[in-house]
Amino acid sequence: MLDNINFLLIREIVSSVLIIIGVVFMTISTIGLLRFPDFYIRMSAITKGATLGLGLILTGMGIYFNEPDMFLKVMLIIGFTFLTSPVAAHVIGRTAVRNKIPFWERTNLEEFKDYLHKEHSAHRDHERDNKQV
Amino acid sequence: MSLFSFTLIFAMASLSLCLVMTGIRFAIGPTLPDRITAFDLFVANIIGMVAIYTEFTGNEDFIDVGIILSLFGFLGSISFAYYLMKSTR
Amino acid sequence: MELILPFLIGILFSASLYLILHRHFFKLILGLILFGLATNLFLFVIGRLTRGGSAIIGPEEKVATEPFADPVPQALLLTAIVIGFGIQAFAIVLIKRVYQSFGTNDLDDMNTTDQIEEKH
Amino acid sequence: MKTFIIHFLIAFIGSYLYFKYGDPMLPYNAFWAVVVAVFIMFVLWLTTPFYHRTYFHKLPRALNFIAYFLKELVVANLRVAYDILTPNYRMKPAVVAVPLSVTTDLEITLLANIITLTPGSLMIDISADRKLLYMHTLYVKDNDLESVKYHIKHGFERRLMQLTR
Amino acid sequence: MKTVILATAIRILIPIFIIFSVYTLFRGHNHPGGGFIGGLIGAIAFVFHTMTHGPQHTVDTFLKVNLYGYPRQPNQSRSLYLMRMMRVNVWRRRKMARHPEVKHRMIRIESVYIIATGLLLAVTSGVFGLLSGQPFMHAYWTDFYIPILGKPGTPILFDLGVYLLVIGVVLKITFVMSEE
Amino acid sequence: MFLAILAGFLLAFAAPMLYRWLGKWVFVPMALLPFSIFVYLLTLAPAVLNGQNLGELQAWAPSLNINLHFFLDGLSLLFALLITGFGTLIMLYAGGYLKGHPLLGRFYLYLALFMTAMLGLVLAGNIISVFVFWELTSISSYLLIGFGHDKESSRSSALQALLVTGLGGLALMGGMILLGLAGESYTLSELLERGDLVRNHALYLPALVLLLLGAFTKSAQFPFHFWLPNAMAAPTPVSAYLHSATMVKAGVYLLARLTPVMGGTDEWQYTLMLVGGVTTVLGALLATQHTDLKAILAYTTISALGLLVTMTGIGTAPALEAMVVFLLAHALYKGTFFLVAGNVDHATGTRDLTQLSGLSGTMRYTATAALLAGMSMAGLLPFFGFIGKELLYEATLQESPFRWLLFAVSFFSGMVFVAVAIALGFGIFWQRSTRPTPLQHPDKPLLYLPPVILACTGLVFGLLPGFFVTPLLRRAAEAMLGVEQVFELALWHGFNLVLGLSLLTVLLGYVVYRYSNKLLSYASRFNGLYRLGPANLYQLGLNGFLTGATKITATIQNGYLRSYIAAIITAFIALVVLSLSRGGPRLELANRLPELTQLRLYEVVLLMMIIPALIFLFKSRSRLTSIAIMGIIGYSVALFYILFGAPDVAATQLLIETLTVVIFVLILHKLPAFTYLSHASERYKYVLLSLAFGAVMTYVILIVKQYPLDSQLKAYYGQSSYLLGQGRNIVNVILVDFRALDTLGEIVVLAVAAIGIMAMLKLRMQKGDKP
Amino acid sequence: MNHLLIVLPMLIPLYGAILSLFSWRYVRAQQIIGILAQACMLIASFMLLFDVNEHGIRTTQIGSWPAPFGITLVADLFSSMMVITSAITGMAIYLFSIKGLDKARQSFGYYPVLMILQLGVSGACLTGDLFNLFVWFEVLLICCFVLIALGGTKPQLEGAIKYVTINFLATGFLLTGIGVVYGILGSLNLAELAVLVRTPVSHPALITMAGMFFLIAFGIKAAIFPLFFWLPASYHTPPIAISAFIAGMLTKVGMYAFIRLFTLVFVTDQELTIPLLTVLAGFTMVLGVFGAASQNDFRKILSFHIVSQIGYMLMGLALYTPLAIAGSIYFILHNILVKTNLFLISGVVAHRHGTFALKKLGGIYLQQPFLSVLFFISAFSLAGIPPFSGFWGKFMLAKAGFEIDSFVIVLVSLAVSLITIFSMTKIWNEVFWKNKPESDPLLNVMTEREKHNNRLLHLPVAFLAVFILFIGLYAEPVVAMAQLAAEQLLNSELYINAVLKR
Ligand code: NA
Numbered sequence A: 001m002l003d004n005i006n007f008l009l010i011r012e013i014v015s016s017v018l019i020i021i022g023v024v025f026m027t028i029s030t031i032g033l034l035r036f037p038d039f040y041i042r043m044s045a046i047t048k049g050a051t052l053g054l055g056l057i058l059t060g061m062g063i064y065f066n067e068p069d070m071f072l073k074v075m076l077i078i079g080f081t082f083l084t085s086p087v088a089a090h091v092i093g094r095t096a097v098r099n100k101i102p103f104w105e106r107t108n109l110e111e112f113k114d115y116l117h118k119e120h121s122a123h124r125d126h127e128r129d130n131k132q133v
Numbered sequence B: 001m002s003l004f005s006f007t008l009i010f011a012m013a014s015l016s017l018c019l020v021m022t023g024i025r026f027a028i029g030p031t032l033p034d035r036i037t038a039f040d041l042f043v044a045n046i047i048g049m050v051a052i053y054t055e056f057t058g059n060e061d062f063i064d065v066g067i068i069l070s071l072f073g074f075l076g077s078i079s080f081a082y083y084l085m086k087s088t089r
Numbered sequence C: 001m002e003l004i005l006p007f008l009i010g011i012l013f014s015a016s017l018y019l020i021l022h023r024h025f026f027k028l029i030l031g032l033i034l035f036g037l038a039t040n041l042f043l044f045v046i047g048r049l050t051r052g053g054s055a056i057i058g059p060e061e062k063v064a065t066e067p068f069a070d071p072v073p074q075a076l077l078l079t080a081i082v083i084g085f086g087i088q089a090f091a092i093v094l095i096k097r098v099y100q101s102f103g104t105n106d107l108d109d110m111n112t113t114d115q116i117e118e119k120h
Numbered sequence D: 001m002k003t004f005i006i007h008f009l010i011a012f013i014g015s016y017l018y019f020k021y022g023d024p025m026l027p028y029n030a031f032w033a034v035v036v037a038v039f040i041m042f043v044l045w046l047t048t049p050f051y052h053r054t055y056f057h058k059l060p061r062a063l064n065f066i067a068y069f070l071k072e073l074v075v076a077n078l079r080v081a082y083d084i085l086t087p088n089y090r091m092k093p094a095v096v097a098v099p100l101s102v103t104t105d106l107e108i109t110l111l112a113n114i115i116t117l118t119p120g121s122l123m124i125d126i127s128a129d130r131k132l133l134y135m136h137t138l139y140v141k142d143n144d145l146e147s148v149k150y151h152i153k154h155g156f157e158r159r160l161m162q163l164t165r
Numbered sequence E: 001m002k003t004v005i006l007a008t009a010i011r012i013l014i015p016i017f018i019i020f021s022v023y024t025l026f027r028g029h030n031h032p033g034g035g036f037i038g039g040l041i042g043a044i045a046f047v048f049h050t051m052t053h054g055p056q057h058t059v060d061t062f063l064k065v066n067l068y069g070y071p072r073q074p075n076q077s078r079s080l081y082l083m084r085m086m087r088v089n090v091w092r093r094r095k096m097a098r099h100p101e102v103k104h105r106m107i108r109i110e111s112v113y114i115i116a117t118g119l120l121l122a123v124t125s126g127v128f129g130l131l132s133g134q135p136f137m138h139a140y141w142t143d144f145y146i147p148i149l150g151k152p153g154t155p156i157l158f159d160l161g162v163y164l165l166v167i168g169v170v171l172k173i174t175f176v177m178s179e180e
Numbered sequence F: 001m002f003l004a005i006l007a008g009f010l011l012a013f014a015a016p017m018l019y020r021w022l023g024k025w026v027f028v029p030m031a032l033l034p035f036s037i038f039v040y041l042l043t044l045a046p047a048v049l050n051g052q053n054l055g056e057l058q059a060w061a062p063s064l065n066i067n068l069h070f071f072l073d074g075l076s077l078l079f080a081l082l083i084t085g086f087g088t089l090i091m092l093y094a095g096g097y098l099k100g101h102p103l104l105g106r107f108y109l110y111l112a113l114f115m116t117a118m119l120g121l122v123l124a125g126n127i128i129s130v131f132v133f134w135e136l137t138s139i140s141s142y143l144l145i146g147f148g149h150d151k152e153s154s155r156s157s158a159l160q161a162l163l164v165t166g167l168g169g170l171a172l173m174g175g176m177i178l179l180g181l182a183g184e185s186y187t188l189s190e191l192l193e194r195g196d197l198v199r200n201h202a203l204y205l206p207a208l209v210l211l212l213l214g215a216f217t218k219s220a221q222f223p224f225h226f227w228l229p230n231a232m233a234a235p236t237p238v239s240a241y242l243h244s245a246t247m248v249k250a251g252v253y254l255l256a257r258l259t260p261v262m263g264g265t266d267e268w269q270y271t272l273m274l275v276g277g278v279t280t281v282l283g284a285l286l287a288t289q290h291t292d293l294k295a296i297l298a299y300t301t302i303s304a305l306g307l308l309v310t311m312t313g314i315g316t317a318p319a320l321e322a323m324v325v326f327l328l329a330h331a332l333y334k335g336t337f338f339l340v341a342g343n344v345d346h347a348t349g350t351r352d353l354t355q356l357s358g359l360s361g362t363m364r365y366t367a368t369a370a371l372l373a374g375m376s377m378a379g380l381l382p383f384f385g386f387i388g389k390e391l392l393y394e395a396t397l398q399e400s401p402f403r404w405l406l407f408a409v410s411f412f413s414g415m416v417f418v419a420v421a422i423a424l425g426f427g428i429f430w431q432r433s434t435r436p437t438p439l440q441h442p443d444k445p446l447l448y449l450p451p452v453i454l455a456c457t458g459l460v461f462g463l464l465p466g467f468f469v470t471p472l473l474r475r476a477a478e479a480m481l482g483v484e485q486v487f488e489l490a491l492w493h494g495f496n497l498v499l500g501l502s503l504l505t506v507l508l509g510y511v512v513y514r515y516s517n518k519l520l521s522y523a524s525r526f527n528g529l530y531r532l533g534p535a536n537l538y539q540l541g542l543n544g545f546l547t548g549a550t551k552i553t554a555t556i557q558n559g560y561l562r563s564y565i566a567a568i569i570t571a572f573i574a575l576v577v578l579s580l581s582r583g584g585p586r587l588e589l590a591n592r593l594p595e596l597t598q599l600r601l602y603e604v605v606l607l608m609m610i611i612p613a614l615i616f617l618f619k620s621r622s623r624l625t626s627i628a629i630m631g632i633i634g635y636s637v638a639l640f641y642i643l644f645g646a647p648d649v650a651a652t653q654l655l656i657e658t659l660t661v662v663i664f665v666l667i668l669h670k671l672p673a674f675t676y677l678s679h680a681s682e683r684y685k686y687v688l689l690s691l692a693f694g695a696v697m698t699y700v701i702l703i704v705k706q707y708p709l710d711s712q713l714k715a716y717y718g719q720s721s722y723l724l725g726q727g728r729n730i731v732n733v734i735l736v737d738f739r740a741l742d743t744l745g746e747i748v749v750l751a752v753a754a755i756g757i758m759a760m761l762k763l764r765m766q767k768g769d770k771p
Numbered sequence G: 001m002n003h004l005l006i007v008l009p010m011l012i013p014l015y016g017a018i019l020s021l022f023s024w025r026y027v028r029a030q031q032i033i034g035i036l037a038q039a040c041m042l043i044a045s046f047m048l049l050f051d052v053n054e055h056g057i058r059t060t061q062i063g064s065w066p067a068p069f070g071i072t073l074v075a076d077l078f079s080s081m082m083v084i085t086s087a088i089t090g091m092a093i094y095l096f097s098i099k100g101l102d103k104a105r106q107s108f109g110y111y112p113v114l115m116i117l118q119l120g121v122s123g124a125c126l127t128g129d130l131f132n133l134f135v136w137f138e139v140l141l142i143c144c145f146v147l148i149a150l151g152g153t154k155p156q157l158e159g160a161i162k163y164v165t166i167n168f169l170a171t172g173f174l175l176t177g178i179g180v181v182y183g184i185l186g187s188l189n190l191a192e193l194a195v196l197v198r199t200p201v202s203h204p205a206l207i208t209m210a211g212m213f214f215l216i217a218f219g220i221k222a223a224i225f226p227l228f229f230w231l232p233a234s235y236h237t238p239p240i241a242i243s244a245f246i247a248g249m250l251t252k253v254g255m256y257a258f259i260r261l262f263t264l265v266f267v268t269d270q271e272l273t274i275p276l277l278t279v280l281a282g283f284t285m286v287l288g289v290f291g292a293a294s295q296n297d298f299r300k301i302l303s304f305h306i307v308s309q310i311g312y313m314l315m316g317l318a319l320y321t322p323l324a325i326a327g328s329i330y331f332i333l334h335n336i337l338v339k340t341n342l343f344l345i346s347g348v349v350a351h352r353h354g355t356f357a358l359k360k361l362g363g364i365y366l367q368q369p370f371l372s373v374l375f376f377i378s379a380f381s382l383a384g385i386p387p388f389s390g391f392w393g394k395f396m397l398a399k400a401g402f403e404i405d406s407f408v409i410v411l412v413s414l415a416v417s418l419i420t421i422f423s424m425t426k427i428w429n430e431v432f433w434k435n436k437p438e439s440d441p442l443l444n445v446m447t448e449r450e451k452h453n454n455r456l457l458h459l460p461v462a463f464l465a466v467f468i469l470f471i472g473l474y475a476e477p478v479v480a481m482a483q484l485a486a487e488q489l490l491n492s493e494l495y496i497n498a499v500l501k502r
């Protein structure tokens, strides 16, 4: 019974589906990166369609190869990405706030005012040095 | 050409397109964090391309580079953030 | 690709040289890094290219079977990249120190050691 | 949690090695590796005096958490994708200060990461006293910031705390 | 640049990085990787740490060895003394550290020493050949095979030297630079 | 002979130590050395006088055929005796003259060095070793002229002398090498037999030019005569020794020595006669223009040297006879005069002719020596100078196309010599004077004995020419002519034309002496002429050279890094184009175009990423953006490496790229705003250069890739990586095993870079001028 | 034994450097390690030279991999002579550094880096592999970077910028050149390459083109016209102990590589290369000496003279006869010793007087007669006055030139030599003979201890002077060896057979 099933074909199909979904996610978030109006929106939009997309692509690849080596690697990459990309986004976002990157005018900033005030007054002295980096 | 390889070609093409779009975002900026984000996505795109290429060639060894890239893309982002942070502090 | 890459390398060389010929330190260092990059790519490309096959012997084989990439340029390149990195790192730090000492980022201010001092 | 991860890694690597180098005849290595890993974890659990009960109580919770996360991930992604692909923006962004119940570094980090990973929301910073989490979010209906907070607290944070405490 | 999230993430990442780097080092002979790549990956772990916590903290965390000792009693036999010293330093560190009689000595592992060790390993791996009348860097391999790590031999020792050296170099560079 | 020379050098270097031990008695051992060599040479003299040529061979650099070959014939014996004999006296004299001088030890060192070098020069039997000793005399004379080193004039005179003689020395070296090539030997005795071979060789003319240049500079011939008067800055013993008797005659010696090899051709004759003649007249003329004793002596010396060269040029047997005789006579009286002048200077503190008078009362012995030397110089009976002059006149009057011209030259110089002789030998000492110049100290034996001995020798030789002198001079002339000589020297040749001319010379000389003041007043009229003189030309040339060199250097080494780089790149482009323009292979792109269809989309995209990135890099004014662009380019290149089967390289490239970013970030965040400094005027030039450079690189790759590469390395590594190297990753096996030495070097580079970075950031010297 | 002897000149400095690194905090220990290593190095290199002199070219295959595949180390006479010269110079530099370099610099890795520099010299001279040559040159280069910038004073940094940039370009050309050679011939082993270029099938024009890459690369390293600009801009900036070693050794190692490659590999189109090299040699000589003549600083004069003398070495190669190349070899050895010594002397002078400016110096002739003698010997050796060492090189070159009727270049070289005499006497006149100009009397008060140190600094200078005198006064062994070495160079079969064991 098992002999009749073309495992390779199944793997290929599953893999293809995953890859295509992943790639589509990635493409969409890249378009988002182009289209969205302010930095923060772009950031939250793609953080991370790209991560998900990448995860799917990699999973697809892992299934295609179907080897422990490959699974280990795929899991490693996915683990890394899922751990690191939000951290990176957080760090960059925080930096952006500190560097006074403006929000979209329709953003509701009510609860954020205190924070902004505190951050920016703390660094007023250093603004001069930072006119252009 | 099998379905699978067609998928791969499609994927590669899409990722290339992504690469171009990311590049455009990088170019138009307008702020540095935007560029850093674009850079981040650029790295993710490249990892994706490496993954696809690995399947393309059936040579497992290439994905190792993907691992390393995933580790180091992070370092790149952190460094840029560090730079911005340091220059305000 | 064999036909296109040489042009890319040429462009990289041109760009790097143009940057190096700037007056600004920072451009200089960018130019140097780019020059190193172009050099590495040159070394890689001129040793002929192989698509797909890496220079790794498969798990069931005892000798490498064609087509496999020429490992020699790769090995040379690895060494060259690392060496280049050491030198680049040093150069970056040097430029930083120069800036600290001289307070300028204009290369044209750096011409005192070549000057001829007067006789008496 | 930490111990869980470590045990899992040890188990996985052990079983992986077994199948990689020990018994090349069996097919579907990865599947068997997971089976053996669970077995090893069981043995570890039996022989570890420090962790009495937590493992298998928490395993379903962990799975639940992961499932919830994946669901949120896909849903949010789709929502954003829709917004990207349609000409007009539906979004109403806001920065929300979510009060935190979690306290440890690990919890905060996990929560923040999950929030960030979910498209449409981005964790910007934690307040200095670690009581507030500033979060940038895209879809705030009718300026109702409280519902966003509720969603976070009862969606992610609760499940996370079930897992870690 | 200390945020809780980054710090925690990095705390989790560091052991992974180091394990992965050692793995890369040893599998390098058969797969992509090797001493240089492995060394860089290992070093990156510390670079992260330095970037978030500053170099001093990194040194305190990773590059300090605390040794404990106490004066030898006049009638104490030498081997017993050694045993006790071992005990103090290996098994019961935490407890003994607070013991009033025990003296504490801290050794800072300079990254220069790591560099030198790496270099020493790399060169010395080549000298075995010379000692037996073969050319410099003549390779000697063992007959057995260690899982994951592969077959031990002088080239692997050489690669280990490269690995250590790279870690030392990157550490040195980042420490010095972030002290700026 | 080798031992004598070795001893000389050893003693020279021992001199400072001897001075420390012996104090003022240091002159005893110093004089003993030349004296013993003199005696030693005398013991060899009988053999030489019997016509034997003594040789001695000491291997030195046999692989270059340069050996310490010593060769003693009449000519070298004459010079060697002159050098050592005179040397003995000078050593004594110097002991008195520089008594108490703190640097007397060094003075003796240089003097002994010089003497030995001179001795070596005349004894050397290998033309290259002739040159070696020749240069030694140049540097030791440099040290001697600059002995009064704290005076600017001394230093510049020494430099001048060294440059002029150095120029000659280099020419001589070239000439000697050419001569060696032409004569196929460096050994003098062999060359002496191969005169015809040399004279007919293609290299004869260049060799001749170079050799004559050497000889003329050394012997202060026109137009190189100007260094000699300036060299009078040296202490008197030096002037006496070097500039009358020995060093300046080295050139004459050389000419004499080479006469059998190179002489006899028209080029040789006319050059020598012309240069010698001009020098003779010029020296004599200039001698009348000065009142400084040493200057007068110097110019008459120049004149005499000119005569000697002229005689050598004439090259007939009588001329060469006259030359050796006059040479000896001149050495004797001129040496005496120099010593006398030194004595006067030492005792009175002045050397100005116009301020000196009536010294015979206080400096009796010196005055006597001066008188004797003066009579010899004036060519009076029965002095040796008389014989010399007689022979000179005879030789010039021999049948030749220029006989009257030559005679006029020698007559004119003779006349001036007489005038000078009267002024120096008679005027300042014996002429009655109301106010004799006061002395600072009385005449001392160490100072007056040497001149007296010399002067008396002149008298003795004049009275007894037949004993010893004649055979010696005969052998000397024979060495030049190559055939046995039979001439006799005699004081009295009877009343003939020559005697009459001699008398006329003396009379006219006296007239010149009488009206010397008048002549002096004409001197100022020649000032304009001096400006065109070689001394000024030398100065102008030196200054011009220095200014020119400074200008050229300032242009080339202008301090602008980018112009250096532009020059380097231009050179590179030029060289590559040059090498390919010589019938290299043609680039054939047309039949490779189908390859383009194999392009993959992603490859093109990657490519397309890099080019805009570069453009953006030029435009960008933000440091961080630039770094990010570099990162993007680097990552793209890494992807290329993956695509073409180099995962290791790609991984390394990625790691390195990231690390570079980290370093940039760590290091550059404190730098100020990124300003753009443009240089619009040069930009187009640089754009063109950059484009050309890129084009050349592209062309190189294309043309190299046009041919198949069959690398046996690839095959071998593929075969044996696993089987012999125990590894499947061939690249890594190459790195750690096949070519591990490269990797060793590579990690060494990294280690050093780390050390360097640390040192640069942590070590800050406050003041760095301390070496 | 054979394997060991060839590797020792590399292993000794390397282990010395490692030990020095381990004793990072103890400068005294580093000094002792350094001196011991130098002594071993001297012995080892002498043994190597004798061995090579006796048995001909010796080779070892690193890692036992056979010839074209592994890296070959080749010791022929030329390379052994280079190694021994580096050992002699190294010893002097170490002796000098102990008292002649400030403690701060000594404690920041000076000794290990210097030792690695020596490793680089040995490696570059002994290797028989093109890429390995590159690696050792990079080792040299980074050491120079570090040493030139060590201490970070303003002039040093300024010099370093130019040095680093231009030499980085040289590295690029070298690497691309290696790429071109590999792309054409598919090998890296010099002997193998020598075989390949001598087979008729290869493309001679392409190989010549590859040669141009190396001409530029090693031309920059060796500081020939028009590539020398970095040298006068940087060599005079670091402390003397440093500039002495790099000034003495480095350009000559570049020249070594130049000669090696252009006698062994790039011989396909000598109708082009030889006139080209001749022209370059002439310009190098002349412009270098012009630069020297225009300077008024002790070190700068010496720096420019390096360029000028490189011209002589290049001239030997350009004449391309056995005698000419022997002359080049002799000239290289002589110049390393002499140039190093002159720099050291300038250091001793400046140690005492605190300046290198000619106008501020003076009076050493009276104060330090021994130093004056040492300077005199070295300066007139450099100027090529017989019987000092420079004469022999000059003589061989001139003779070789005349033998093949290359009158112009020989006459140029002789004229340049005259200007060299001028420069040297200028220094002698200004620094030694002239009285010291009046200056701040407090400036030159030296403590007894400093005076003692100053006296100790004479030791390395005298050490080198002994060798300089030896190879001048008793030139035969070195000249004969240089001639043999030149024969080995020109008779490539010897090299090829030794390496490929045919
Ligand atoms: Na490696």
Ligand code: NA
Binding pocket: G246, G247, G248, G249, G250, G251, G252, G306
């Ligand atoms: Na040099």
